[in-house]
Amino acid sequence: MTTTTHTETNYMGVFWWLLVLTIAEIAVIYMPIVRLAVVILLVSMAISKAALVALYFMHLKFERWTLGLIALSPFVLCVFLILMLMPDIFPR
Amino acid sequence: MSEAVAIHVGVEPQESPLTPENWGKLGMWLFLAADAMTFGCLIVGYGILRHASSNWPVPSSILGINLTAFMTFLLIVSSIWMVLSLSAIQQGDKPRFRKFLGLVILGGLVFLGCQAYEWHHLITEVLPHHNLAFGKDLFATTFFVLTGFHGMHVTGGVIYNSCVLAAVSRGRYQAKHVEIAGLYWHFVDLVWILIFTFVYLV
Numbered sequence: 104m105t106t107t108t109h110t111e112t113n114y115m116g117v118f119w120w121l122l123v124l125t126i127a128e129i130a131v132i133y134m135p136i137v138r139l140a141v142v143i144l145l146v147s148m149a150i151s152k153a154a155l156v157a158l159y160f161m162h163l164k165f166e167r168w169t170l171g172l173i174a175l176s177p178f179v180l181c182v183f184l185i186l187m188l189m190p191d192i193f194p195r
Numbered sequence: 196m197s198e199a200v201a202i203h204v205g206v207e208p209q210e211s212p213l214t215p216e217n218w219g220k221l222g223m224w225l226f227l228a229a230d231a232m233t234f235g236c237l238i239v240g241y242g243i244l245r246h247a248s249s250n251w252p253v254p255s256s257i258l259g260i261n262l263t264a265f266m267t268f269l270l271i272v273s274s275i276w277m278v279l280s281l282s283a284i285q286q287g288d289k290p291r292f293r294k295f296l297g298l299v300i301l302g303g304l305v306f307l308g309c310q311a312y313e314w315h316h317l318i319t320e321v322l323p324h325h326n327l328a329f330g331k332d333l334f335a336t337t338f339f340v341l342t343g344f345h346g347m348h349v350t351g352g353v354i355y356n357s358c359v360l361a362a363v364s365r366g367r368y369q370a371k372h373v374e375i376a377g378l379y380w381h382f383v384d385l386v387w388i389l390i391f392t393f394v395y396l397v
Contacts, residue, residue, distance in 0.1 A: 118275045125267055132255060132396050142397055149392035153385050160274050160381040170213045173224055177231035184239050192243055 117159045124148050216371060223375045227382045230348075234386050237344060238393055241337045252334055257321060258313075260395050266309050267391045270384045273302035277377045284363065284370045296360045296373070299380065303353040310346050314339075338394060345390055348383050355379060 131144050158164040163171055185192075214220040245251050280295035322328055327335045359376045362368035 114275060114278050118271065121271045122268070125264065125271070128392060128396055129260060129264055132260075145392050145397050149389055152388045156274065156381055156385040156388065160278060160384070161378055167213055170221075170224060173213070173228050174231075176228050177235045180232050181235040181239050184236060185243075188239075188243055192246055 112159055114159065117155050120155060121152055124152050217375075219371065219375045220378070223378045227378065230382070231386075234344070234389075237341055238389060241341060241393065244333050244337060248333055252325065252327070254334075254338075254395055254397070257325060257327075257334075258317070258338070258395055262309055262313055263391060263395050266306055267387060269302050269306050269309075270387050273299045273306075274381050274384045276302065277380050281370065281373050281377050284373050289363070292363065292373070293360065296356060296363075300353055300356050300360065303349050303356070306349055307346065307353070310342065310349075314342075341390055341394055345383070345386055348386070352380050352383050 128145055128148050131141055131148075134141065157174060163174055211218045211221045214224070276295045276298045280292050280299060283289075283291035283295060318329075322335055329335050329339045355376055359368055359372060363373065
């Protein structure tokens, strides 16, 4: 019986990053900037946080790259779904 | 016949090609990929409906974010507790493992309590005030479907972690089982991070 151990990972460092990004997200919605910039900032920070959880807490960074492909497959489906619905999102 | 059985009894199954440690981990990753597709479709559907709607309310003005910010913090902290519980069981420290996995379960229960309070507050006070309701308009319907589906996952995670805690205490489960349960719990945290941003903040 073996499990994956990654003693080199600074989990508390990842935790603090997640906390800082969450606080920054809440701060962004009160900033007097254009809405598009708010949306871009929020989505960027959410994707960064999700990536931190997947890479470090779920150990994806230390797994085989083929396992990463399995993990990424839902995002490919989401992009495909958005592309297929483009005519409805932006009708002529 | 009995010889054939005897030969097969001691044969280890071929190791998993992607997760040599154990097959269960690969199985969990495949399940999570399928589950992520479901969540992905729900979130994309939410975004498209919102984009197409001309009178979508500003979510933060109706939903409020103080409680959900706390719920987000709670899930992030519970992920750290999950990591620490795995570290403890890998070192054979069962009391420390029980403490941290117990905290993960408690964190999940508090999260569900907060969600129940939020739903009750919305259904009885906030949404009627704005003339909104589940099944009546897209804002409330998509909100309850997305957060409800996630809440079901948290409920499943609490039950799953409780079973793992009991099985490790009885000596039936080892560290590899905790690692697989941890994958599920971190996934629940990851999805909430996205829901918090897309549903409450954007």
